[in-house]
Amino acid sequence: xxxxxxxxxxxDVARERLKIVLVQDRAEANxxxxxxxxxxxxxxxxxxxxxxxxxxxxxxxxxxxxxxxxARFPLRSLxxxx
Amino acid sequence: xxxxxQVIVITxxxxxxxxxxxxxxxxxxLALLGHRVALVDADIGLRNLDVVMGLENRIxxxxxxxxxxxxxxxxxxxxxxxxxxxYLLPAAQTRDKSAVSPLQMKSVCDELKADFDFVIVDSPAGxxxxxxxxxxxxERAVIVTTPEVAAVRDADRIIxxxxxxxxxxxxxxxxxxxHQMVRRGDMMDIDDVIEILAIDxxxxxxxxxxxxxxxxxxxxxxxxxxxxxxLAFKNIARRLRGEVVPFLQLDEARGLLARxxxxxxxxxx
Numbered sequence: 001x002x003x004x005x006x007x008x009x010x011x012d013v014a015r016e017r018l019k020i021v022l023v024q025d026r027a028e029a030n031x032x033x034x035x036x037x038x039x040x041x042x043x044x045x046x047x048x049x050x051x052x053x054x055x056x057x058x059x060x061x062x063x064x065x066x067x068x069x070x071a072r073f074p075l076r077s078l079x080x081x082x
Numbered sequence: 083x084x085x086x087x088q089v090i091v092i093t094x095x096x097x098x099x100x101x102x103x104x105x106x107x108x109x110x111x112l113a114l115l116g117h118r119v120a121l122v123d124a125d126i127g128l129r130n131l132d133v134v135m136g137l138e139n140r141i142x143x144x145x146x147x148x149x150x151x152x153x154x155x156x157x158x159x160x161x162x163x164x165x166x167x168x169y170l171l172p173a174a175q176t177r178d179k180s181a182v183s184p185l186q187m188k189s190v191c192d193e194l195k196a197d198f199d200f201v202i203v204d205s206p207a208g209x210x211x212x213x214x215x216x217x218x219x220x221e222r223a224v225i226v227t228t229p230e231v232a233a234v235r236d237a238d239r240i241i242x243x244x245x246x247x248x249x250x251x252x253x254x255x256x257x258x259x260x261h262q263m264v265r266r267g268d269m270m271d272i273d274d275v276i277e278i279l280a281i282d283x284x285x286x287x288x289x290x291x292x293x294x295x296x297x298x299x300x301x302x303x304x305x306x307x308x309x310x311x312x313l314a315f316k317n318i319a320r321r322l323r324g325e326v327v328p329f330l331q332l333d334e335a336r337g338l339l340a341r342x343x344x345x346x347x348x349x350x351x
Contacts, residue, residue: 009266009267009268010267010268011229011264011267011268011269011270011271011274012267014230014231014270015270015274015278017231018231018234018235018278019278021231021235022235022238022278025235025238025239026238026242029239029242033246
């Protein structure tokens with residue numbers, strides 16, 4: 001057990017620093033992954049609908065129980081399928 | 083027709099945390115348990131598994147020779163004469179990662195698993211092509227880390243990449259735990275690391291000088307009954323084949339004398 005009165009044990013410092021750095025790392029990795037999904041979705045959905053690629057939004061929405069991948073495609077118009 | 087074996091990749095992200103030592107010891111332990119085991123060194127250009135296993139003088143062909151069609155898998159496999167059923171497929175030393183593609187690696191692993199119970203792939207450090215190659219043929223991944231910020235951070239990144247690649251439930255080996263430092267609060271403990279990484283624990287391995295001695299000799303530590311790390315790797319091997327084995331009590335890692343004195347204390351108090 002760490003001696004009392006001592007500055008906080010170095011492992012607590014390590015743990016806190018890690019938690020912070022991992023939040024940043026994971027967010028960054030997520031951005032890369034979401035961008036990839038977004039590009040491919042725009043390509044696929046764009047074949048069937050008239051999209052404004054700039055307004056497409058792909059994000060992960062989190063609750064305590066689950067994470068949901070949410071994509072929004074504001075449409076300019078629906079193409080007639082042939 | 084025998085049932086195909088499983089391909090397990092040992093990986094970490096960060097270098098120097100004990101991937102190759104883990105591969106050598108787990109593979110040897112599985113062979114000692116009676117399994118047919120092929121160790122594959124996927125670290126092309128920086129091969130190490132051969133020296134850790136003490137098989138460096140027996141290499142004729144390597145992984146790149148197999149992939150390029152100069153040798154068949156069976157010709158390149160080195161039979162470890164000390165342990166029945168244990169084989170090594172060495173990496174090439176003078177080539178680089180681009181000499182092998184993930185698809186080629188997968189086909190080598192598929193061929194091996196038809197003939198072995200366990201195919202254990204030692205991944206290079208990093209997240210580049212060498213890592214991609216190493217995981218290509220694997221259906222199971224074991225991540226090695228030490229209780230240090232840089233190693234745990236890299237482990238987290240690797241877990242993310244494995245999950246994105248569709249690898250089901252990677253498991254963790256926490257290596258080189260120093261119980262004394264944990265006790266005085268200067269090293270993260272098992273719970274800290276598991277909480278941060280949110281991953282299944284496969285095993286914990288205490289820091290052990292016997293690992294350095296055994297690596298000096300090219301003789302895996304699992305062969306020594308005195309090595310705590312060796313015992314930890316034996317336990318990991320048994321868990322990999324489906325046994326339920328309790329985790330080592332690290333405070334018992336103090337050796338026989340301490341254990342004896344504790345027994346004395348118990349009986350006298």
